[in-house]
Amino acid sequence: MKKxxxxxxxxxLLAGTPAKPANTAAVIPILEIVKTVTKKxxxxxxxxxxxxxxxxxxxxxxxxxxxxxxxKLKLDEISDWTQKQxxxxxxxxxxxxxxxxAITYYQRIKEITRKQTRLVQEYERAWNLFRQxxxxxxxxxxxMERVYSGILEESLQHIDQIFLILDSFTTQxxxxxxxxxxxxxxxxxxxxxxDLMLFNRQNIMLSLQRAKTEADVKLxxxxxxxx
Numbered sequence: 001m002k003k004x005x006x007x008x009x010x011x012x013l014l015a016g017t018p019a020k021p022a023n024t025a026a027v028i029p030i031l032e033i034v035k036t037v038t039k040k041x042x043x044x045x046x047x048x049x050x051x052x053x054x055x056x057x058x059x060x061x062x063x064x065x066x067x068x069x070x071x072k073l074k075l076d077e078i079s080d081w082t083q084k085q086x087x088x089x090x091x092x093x094x095x096x097x098x099x100x101x102a103i104t105y106y107q108r109i110k111e112i113t114r115k116q117t118r119l120v121q122e123y124e125r126a127w128n129l130f131r132q133x134x135x136x137x138x139x140x141x142x143x144m145e146r147v148y149s150g151i152l153e154e155s156l157q158h159i160d161q162i163f164l165i166l167d168s169f170t171t172q173x174x175x176x177x178x179x180x181x182x183x184x185x186x187x188x189x190x191x192x193x194x195d196l197m198l199f200n201r202q203n204i205m206l207s208l209q210r211a212k213t214e215a216d217v218k219l220x221x222x223x224x225x226x227x
Contacts, residue, residue: 033156038113115193127144164181
């Protein structure tokens with residue numbers, strides 16, 4: 001993706017003095033897909049976290065009841081505690097540990113989807129501004145659209161990995177493998193986000209370079225919210 005970004009910037013620089021672009025309401029088709037999928041992931045995670053939190057409360061109460069019974073027994077009575085009851089207590093403890101572990105995974109996944117949401121927000125903000133910037137030709141705006149589409153499509157592929165993780169909780173997958181996929185998806189989304197932010201900054205700098213007067217430079221800085 002970084003090669004694509006550099007290629008686009010070269011194309012923009014070679015384009016020469018730009019004319020004011022035609023008024024366009026172009027919307028990158030992949031955007032709505034990314035937004036829909038991201039919202040779906042967040043909703044699914046929130047629902048699962050809520051269920052797990054309710055289960056945690058139930059398990060903690062059950063475990064407390066068992067502990068209360070144990071605290072009331074004498075040492076000789078504890079020694080007569082049946083294996084079934086011991087297994088029940090151990091089962092509560094083990095299940096509680098699993099639930100807490102799952103919540104941790106879900107929280108980590110939610111952080112990733114939030115980063116994806118920020119990526120979409122930064123794209124929308126910059127894309128709307130670039131399309132109004134008179135320092136870019138219409139052909140250059142089209143090049144930008146291609147690069148943005150590439151970044152969004154890549155990020156969508158990584159979100160697919162998140163669905164794989166969600167499904168993994170109902171299948172046999174080791175914690176190590178699950179954590180590996182989560183970390184990989186997080187790194188890839190971070191890379192997509194960094195690519196997009198770099199691309200935005202470089203395009204803004206290109207617009208500033210094309211400003212002819214000091215007043216024009218000031219207007220560009222105000223337009224993009226640059227101090």
